[in-house]
Amino acid sequence: MKPVRPSPRPAPAARDREQCLALDRADRLAPLREQFALPPGLIYLDGNSLGALPTATTGRVAQTLRDEWGNGLIGSWNAADWIGMPRRIGDKIARLVGAAPGELLVADSTSVNLYKALSAAIAIVNPAGSTRTLIVSEHDNFPTDLYIAESLARQHGLEPRLVDAAAIESVLDERSAVLMLTEVNYRTGALHDMDALTRAAHEVGALAVWDLSHSAGALPVDLHRAGADFAVGCGYKYLNGGPGAPAFVWVHPRHAERFRQPLSGWMGHAAPFEFAPGYRPAAGIARYLCGTPPIVAMAALECGVDTLLAAEPFGGVAALRRKSLALSELFIELVAARCAGHGLELVTPRDPARRGSQVCLSRADGGYAIVQALIARGVVGDFRVPDILRFGFAPLYVRFADVWDAVEQLRDVLASRAWQRPEFAQRNLVT
Amino acid sequence: MKPVRPSPRPAPAARDREQCLALDRADRLAPLREQFALPPGLIYLDGNSLGALPTATTGRVAQTLRDEWGNGLIGSWNAADWIGMPRRIGDKIARLVGAAPGELLVADSTSVNLYKALSAAIAIVNPAGSTRTLIVSEHDNFPTDLYIAESLARQHGLEPRLVDAAAIESVLDERSAVLMLTEVNYRTGALHDMDALTRAAHEVGALAVWDLSHSAGALPVDLHRAGADFAVGCGYKYLNGGPGAPAFVWVHPRHAERFRQPLSGWMGHAAPFEFAPGYRPAAGIARYLCGTPPIVAMAALECGVDTLLAAEPFGGVAALRRKSLALSELFIELVAARCAGHGLELVTPRDPARRGSQVCLSRADGGYAIVQALIARGVVGDFRVPDILRFGFAPLYVRFADVWDAVEQLRDVLASRAWQRPEFAQRNLVT
Numbered sequence: 001m002k003p004v005r006p007s008p009r010p011a012p013a014a015r016d017r018e019q020c021l022a023l024d025r026a027d028r029l030a031p032l033r034e035q036f037a038l039p040p041g042l043i044y045l046d047g048n049s050l051g052a053l054p055t056a057t058t059g060r061v062a063q064t065l066r067d068e069w070g071n072g073l074i075g076s077w078n079a080a081d082w083i084g085m086p087r088r089i090g091d092k093i094a095r096l097v098g099a100a101p102g103e104l105l106v107a108d109s110t111s112v113n114l115y116k117a118l119s120a121a122i123a124i125v126n127p128a129g130s131t132r133t134l135i136v137s138e139h140d141n142f143p144t145d146l147y148i149a150e151s152l153a154r155q156h157g158l159e160p161r162l163v164d165a166a167a168i169e170s171v172l173d174e175r176s177a178v179l180m181l182t183e184v185n186y187r188t189g190a191l192h193d194m195d196a197l198t199r200a201a202h203e204v205g206a207l208a209v210w211d212l213s214h215s216a217g218a219l220p221v222d223l224h225r226a227g228a229d230f231a232v233g234c235g236y237k238y239l240n241g242g243p244g245a246p247a248f249v250w251v252h253p254r255h256a257e258r259f260r261q262p263l264s265g266w267m268g269h270a271a272p273f274e275f276a277p278g279y280r281p282a283a284g285i286a287r288y289l290c291g292t293p294p295i296v297a298m299a300a301l302e303c304g305v306d307t308l309l310a311a312e313p314f315g316g317v318a319a320l321r322r323k324s325l326a327l328s329e330l331f332i333e334l335v336a337a338r339c340a341g342h343g344l345e346l347v348t349p350r351d352p353a354r355r356g357s358q359v360c361l362s363r364a365d366g367g368y369a370i371v372q373a374l375i376a377r378g379v380v381g382d383f384r385v386p387d388i389l390r391f392g393f394a395p396l397y398v399r400f401a402d403v404w405d406a407v408e409q410l411r412d413v414l415a416s417r418a419w420q421r422p423e424f425a426q427r428n429l430v431t
Numbered sequence: 432m433k434p435v436r437p438s439p440r441p442a443p444a445a446r447d448r449e450q451c452l453a454l455d456r457a458d459r460l461a462p463l464r465e466q467f468a469l470p471p472g473l474i475y476l477d478g479n480s481l482g483a484l485p486t487a488t489t490g491r492v493a494q495t496l497r498d499e500w501g502n503g504l505i506g507s508w509n510a511a512d513w514i515g516m517p518r519r520i521g522d523k524i525a526r527l528v529g530a531a532p533g534e535l536l537v538a539d540s541t542s543v544n545l546y547k548a549l550s551a552a553i554a555i556v557n558p559a560g561s562t563r564t565l566i567v568s569e570h571d572n573f574p575t576d577l578y579i580a581e582s583l584a585r586q587h588g589l590e591p592r593l594v595d596a597a598a599i600e601s602v603l604d605e606r607s608a609v610l611m612l613t614e615v616n617y618r619t620g621a622l623h624d625m626d627a628l629t630r631a632a633h634e635v636g637a638l639a640v641w642d643l644s645h646s647a648g649a650l651p652v653d654l655h656r657a658g659a660d661f662a663v664g665c666g667y668k669y670l671n672g673g674p675g676a677p678a679f680v681w682v683h684p685r686h687a688e689r690f691r692q693p694l695s696g697w698m699g700h701a702a703p704f705e706f707a708p709g710y711r712p713a714a715g716i717a718r719y720l721c722g723t724p725p726i727v728a729m730a731a732l733e734c735g736v737d738t739l740l741a742a743e744p745f746g747g748v749a750a751l752r753r754k755s756l757a758l759s760e761l762f763i764e765l766v767a768a769r770c771a772g773h774g775l776e777l778v779t780p781r782d783p784a785r786r787g788s789q790v791c792l793s794r795a796d797g798g799y800a801i802v803q804a805l806i807a808r809g810v811v812g813d814f815r816v817p818d819i820l821r822f823g824f825a826p827l828y829v830r831f832a833d834v835w836d837a838v839e840q841l842r843d844v845l846a847s848r849a850w851q852r853p854e855f856a857q858r859n860l861v862t
Contacts, residue, residue, distance in 0.1 A: 073811060
């Protein structure tokens with residue numbers, strides 16, 4: 001971690017609010033913001049935790065409730081194609097992550113999907129008597145990933161091997177069974193090189209399982225180019241699917257037919273409505289379904305995913321990535337220029353190619369209270385223990401002027417010591 | 432299975448539609464039907480598959496979307512107590528199934544919860560080297576239960592032992608690890624004696640895991656009186672939570688702290704927002720949480736559960752049970768009296784004490800088409816392979832006159848052979 005310093009460039013991309021407004025006027029993606037029902041005046045820099053509400057969602061969910069459930073009742077499984085939703089929405093998400101139609105499925109939570117994917121990966125590379133006993137991951141990976149890996153390691157007599165991000169390649173060896181990583185680190189915003197790390201895993205005979213929770217919808221992912229083996233991801237961050245939205249799971253076609261995943265619920269059966277007593281896995285990705293899909297939540301998720309597909313005529317995820325980096329670059333530069341001397345350090349990599357769509361700062365003390373003080377002023381980021389101030393730049397709805405305003409509020413909160421007011425010290429249940 | 436014959440009583444409880452209407456007028460529970468947005472004229476006898484839409488749900492979900500998600504955004508985890516929903520709704524469901532507050536949790540799907548509960552039960556009774564290697568269940572149990580048991584049996588070197596309902600007690604012995612049953616059989620409507628079977632399992636040293644999918648909200652369940660060890664159940668049948676609603680899981684307090692369940696996601700951690708790399712299970716039932724709870728779906732589920740709690744001033748589940756049996760009894764009697772000679776057989780036990788809230792008929796041929804013909808006339812039941820016509824009597828909204836009308840339509844479909852029209856032979860994706 002290094003103090004936030006001005007970039008090598010002579011000046012930020014914008015030196016004042018007017019220039020930021022000019023950047024917004026020139027932004028071809030700007031109209032995509034109209035897809036969201038954001039509260040007026042709020043600067044929402046937490047789309048990396050919970051995406052914003054699309055304007056289409058309320059109507060679509062009401063239709064699902066009133067017309068499909070209320071009037072169509074049980075018949076809507078056929079008539080409204082509820083039964084097809086996990087694959088239909090999966091096909092849409094596939095377009096965002098370099099997967100082919102029919103390869104990706106919406107189901108359950110990220111944690112549950114990781115359990116399925118990691119179980120299958122272990123089954124492939126860790127047959128009885130194998131000496132491949134390590135699940136390699138980053139010490140700082142999102143905890144749920146580590147907890148699921150810990151559970152499966154215990155179950156299969158394996159061992160988690162958790163290292164710093166920089167050490168991952170060097171610890172991969174012939175004892176490695178699976179490399180399991182989140183492409184963008186939730187706490188630092190650092191972006192892994194999926195292609196290189198997948199290759200490194202394959203070179204030692206391990207499989208690569210990727211969690212795309214902080215990348216799907218925010219930056220270009222190409223699962224096939226990387227040759228990844230399994231992937232999971234979250235529906236409620238950049239995909240704007242709503243709180244606790246269903247997650248997704250992808251399996252490379254070379255593995256999809258090979259192994260059962262242990263959560264062998266009836267919806268993943270080859271013929272669920274035959275109600276046969278013995279489990280026979282469905283072909284391909286469909287076996288990664290488990291219980292009955294949550295239709296209302298899926299309807300909301302589809303609206304969220306559609307907000308990203310709406311960017312396709314404007315250059316799609318690649319264009320979103322360019323804007324995301326322009327926003328985060330501007331934020332870093334403005335913080336360096338305007339908040340100097342307040343003890344902030346940049347946690348996120350300074351190199352744009354190595355960061356996701358968020359910028360994390362740290363401060364020796366007061367991080368939590370500073371975030372609370374900003375929230376009280378309508379600038380919503382979040383805090384992650386022990387000392388991280390986290391700001392996400394969802395390119396579909398964050399504006400350059402928002403970046404300016406957020407930094408100005410941050411500067412003022414620091415300069416005025418407003419964050420030291422006692423009400424900002426009080427911890428919430430969820431941070 | 433026996434032909435549907437008139438009961439020993441001299442005559443049905445109602446001999447004509449007028450008498451049914453009189454029964455409805457005398458029904459103290461009748462006003463509870465106003466809680467639902469049922470399509471006018473429709474007779475919905477499939478609440479055992481998908482409960483009806485409560486009128487409160489659309490507004491409540493819209494509020495969750497617009498106010499809580501749209502305006503409150505990430506802050507609603509605290510401000511709208513999203514984080515508390517799995518336990519709050521769990522406490523409400525607990526009142527329906529004889530569990531105490533804090534013992535029951537809403538999470539994931541029934542299949543996923545069964546995986547958690549059955550894993551923990553196996554861990555308790557099947558330590559290394561144990562000769563308790565059988566998971567005993569009913570051959571005709573709902574397939575997802577059998578598939579999950581099959582998966583866990585393979586994982587732990589156990590063996591599913593599937594028998595007919597009548598043989599369950601006799602096969603329980605010192606090799607039995609777990610007795611896993613659905614209290615009401617989805618295909619026959621037969622009701623197990625939970626108290627007696629749990630006792631029988633315990634007498635041989637096995638644990639009892641109950642699936643309450645077809646009983647919660649339809650008939651009195653008393654998990655503590657039965658001394659059950661684990662229970663799971665469905666949110667979208669009698670609980671009216673909407674298609675694919677989250678499910679629930681209950682663990683007897685004597686087991687809750689003892690074992691980890693394998694789906695160790697971050698929301699089941701003792702301190703999820705410490706983001707510690709090592710898993711430390713939360714106290715009690717909270718460790719049965721896995722990923723982030725699906726808030727929109729939970730809001731809908733809570734409205735559904737509330738429709739059952741609204742029956743508490745009218746006698747609660749016991750009163751619902753009395754009405755349910757009066758409805759199913761009337762249906763059986765009317766079918767016997769008015770559809771005789773059409774080859775229908777009664778699959779559901781004739782003894783009311785041995786049946787759930789549904790009545791299943793079978794017929795040598797035409798079952799599927801007969802159900803389709805009834806649906807075309809606005810009488811919605813469903814068909815289950817190979818030959819079951821299934822009619823559910825959700826006591827919150829089914830009326831005695833509905834039973835009369837349904838039987839009259841059934842009689843006419845059979846007498847007129849309307850079901851033989853080709854359009855009724857065409858199979859839907861979901862039956």
